[in-house]
Amino acid sequence: MPTEHNSPVSRRKLSIFGLVAGIVAVMVVVTGIKAREDSSAKLREWTVNQAIPTVAVVLPDAKVLDATIDLPGRLEAYYRAPIFARVSGYLKSWSADIGAKVKAGQVIAEIEAPDLDQQLLQARADLTSQEASARLSEATLNRRKTLIASNFVSMQEIDERSADLSNKKAAVNSSQANVERLEALAGYKKITVPFDGVVTARDTDVGALINAGGGAGPAMFVISDIKKLRVYVNVPQNYVPAIKIGAKAVITMPEYPTRTFAATVEASSQSVDVASGTTRMQLALDNAGGELMPGGYANVRMSLQRDTVPLHIPASALIFNQSGLRVATVGSDDKVLFKAVTIARDLGRDIELASGISADDRVIVAPPDGIADGDQVRVAGAKPGKTEKVSEKLDVKG
Known part of the structure; x- marks a missing residue:
């Protein structure tokens, strides 16, 4: 029968179809498993890549042409003399007020000293008495000497009279010295100017009680020579070697915002103040026109002479923790390497370093939290060898 004849063929076809379907099913399963494995591998790779931080780096900037430092300074008169009285008394008169220009030797005040006047009169009287006694002793000695030949007087008496005359002459010399001392003191009743200058202070008036010496109160007058000024600057210890004697400086003043004044470094204290860690330096400033005033504030810009060119990095690159002050650099293998640095x-925005890194170190601009030595990082943006330079900054405000 036809049905029975076609039955083996149909079963064979069904077997082939089932086999093909099984193969397809296996391939689908295998493909799905492989796809999941590829996806898992890519996910693992992406996760690993995301775990590597991306950092921006810069090369330390060593391009410094004319480094300067700005510091606050104080102007002082080149010569300044507080005037104190040498004698006690009362101020009789004065003739020079603050701001007055005076000449050397000019009398600017006079003191009335009645006690000193009486002491001088007494000393002169004592001198007169001593001179009279000395003359009498000398005359007596001369008369006694004429009687030696007649043996009316002995040599013992002559020796005694000679000694008495010597004592009287010594007393005369002592009285004479006392008179000259008091006369010298009386000369100080007139207050004179020691040098040409300006009266920058007056702290007395007519009738004021004057005490001799400089420890009982302020000076009567202060005379200052302001044709030349001294500028005092406290320089931080690490900059002292870079500022040489004879170096030029530029002075700016608040009262002359559009002008500058030239000064020269004259001297250094050659010591460091323990309290401030600075060295005091003195600059000379010409003030022939009298425009600048002693005691005034000044901004002093000083040139720094360096033996080596300093390196600059961004301030954000510094890391300070229990290990000290460091920066994070990226090596050729893109791994982190910490280096200890010192700040100059x-x-x-920028930091000038004194030591710790070299010009070819790749410094991480903003190190991420938790970064450690040996960590793998990815350098952002630039091609190898091309990194952004830190902008140069030469001045620092005091």
Whole structure:
């Protein structure tokens, strides 16, 4: 029968179809498993890549042409003399007020000293008495000497009279010295100016009680020579070697905002103040026109002479923790390497380093939290060898 004849063929076809379907099913399963494995591998790779931080780096900037430092300074008169009285008394008169220009030797005040006047009169009287006694002793000695030949007087008496005359002459010399001392003191009743200058202070008036010496109160007058000024600056210890004697400086004053004045470094204290860690330096400033005033504030810009060119990095690159002050650098294998550094100057956005890194170190601009030595990082943006330079900044405000 036809049905029975086609039955083996149909079963064979069904077997082939089942086999093909099984193979397809296996391939689908295998493909799905492989796809999941590829997806898992890609996910693991992406996760690993995301775990590597991306950092921006810069090369330390060593391009410094004319480094300067700005510091606050104080102007002082080149010569300044507080005038104290040498004699006690009352101020009789004065003739020079603050701001007056005076000449050397000019009398600017006079003191009335009645006690000194009486002492001088007494000393002169004592001198007169001593001179009279000395003359009498000398005359008596001369008369006694004429009687030696007649043996009316002995040599013992002659020796005694000679000694008495010597004592009287010594007393005369002592009285004479006392008179000259008091006369010299009387000369100080007139207050004179020691040098040409300006009266910058007057702290007395007519009738005021004057005490001799400089420990009982302020000076009567202060005379200052302001044709030349001294500028005093306290320089931080690490900058002292870079500021040489004879170096030029530029002075700016608040009262002359559009002008500058030239000064020269004259001297250094050659010592460091323990309290401030600074060295005091003195600059000379010409003030022939009298425009600048002693005691005034000044901004002093000084040139720094360096033996080596300093390196600058961004301030954000510094890391300070229990290990000290460090920066994070990226090596050729893109791994982190920490280096200890020392700061020469804080320029605000930039930091000038004294030591710790070299010019070819790749410094991480903003190190992420938790970064450690040997961590793998990815350098952002630039091609190898091309990194952004830190902008140069030469001045620091005092």
